[in-house]
Amino acid sequence: MSQIKNLSVFQKVSATTTILSNVAGTVSDIAVHEGDYVTEGMTVLKTQGLNSLWVEAQLYSNETGLYKENDKVNISLPDLGGQVIKGKVEFINPELSGSSKVALIRISIPNTQGLIRPGMLTYIAIGGGNSRSLAVPASAILNNGKGSIVYVKNTNGSFSPRMIKIGIGNQHYVPILSGLNSGDVVVINGAYLLNSEAIFKNGSDNTMAGMKM
Structure with missing residues (x-):
């Protein structure tokens, strides 16, 4: 809106245009390059918020019945010195992959400080209660x-x-x-x-x- 107002005031077209996003985040993909044409509705770039992330793990078929959505999870991050943070099971895929016969489990974790980066290796530990075992x-x-x-x-x-x-x-x-x-x-x-x-x-x-x- 401010650019339109400036155009009406100064009656001069700028050689560049600032594109403002209505969401905050990190640019993950740029779909255009210098010299490309853009049209209405065309994706110019993609952004992703990193304040909350997903950790994906795989379960064998005989393990899927042991877990359920909303289970609490401890996530250990070797790249951050073994730091442990709390997560929650958000989704367990009811289907097994065709070749490996494993199910995908998705866990949400907070990243308010921005220290965790997509692609980092994690270890997960799911469990609760005070049960003990050998x-x-x-x-x-x-x-x-x-x-x-x-x-x-x-x-x-x-x-x-x-x-x-x-x-x-x-x-x-x-x-x-x-x-x-x-x-x-x-x-x-x-x-x-x-x-x-x-x-x-x-x-x-x-x-x-x-x-x-």
Whole structure:
């Protein structure tokens, strides 16, 4: 409106025109270049507000029933020194992707300080309540094609593989649903080498014999 008023007052056409947006945000795409023609209704540029962002994660089909919309989520950002912020589940896609058979989950997070940038890596932890469960470090768990195993120390000093059933964990710890008891001594580092030695000595189909270490 101010440009139209200036035109009526000065009776002079400017070589440039200022285009004002009715929303605040960051320019994410410019659809025209110098010398291009523009017409009414044509998209000139796109802006996006970054005060609130979406985090997208993927769930396996057997995990989708464990979560629901409005669940509270902790978001950890490695690029920001592991800073943890609160988020909320806004959407769970009811359809699975055709190839990977995973479902998309979308989480809203605040970004009032503008520190979070689209494309950053995040870790999510969904859960609530005060429930406790037995858990082991993620590095202790191996997958042998038949399921998940850990190596447990025996009373005679040897180590034996044990089949376990795991729950949904994070990048650090994985809950154990069955197969381990509180007090069991589990190999945390070097389980892969121990498993390789067991396969070398006993064969891939018979790795349940204890190994003296």
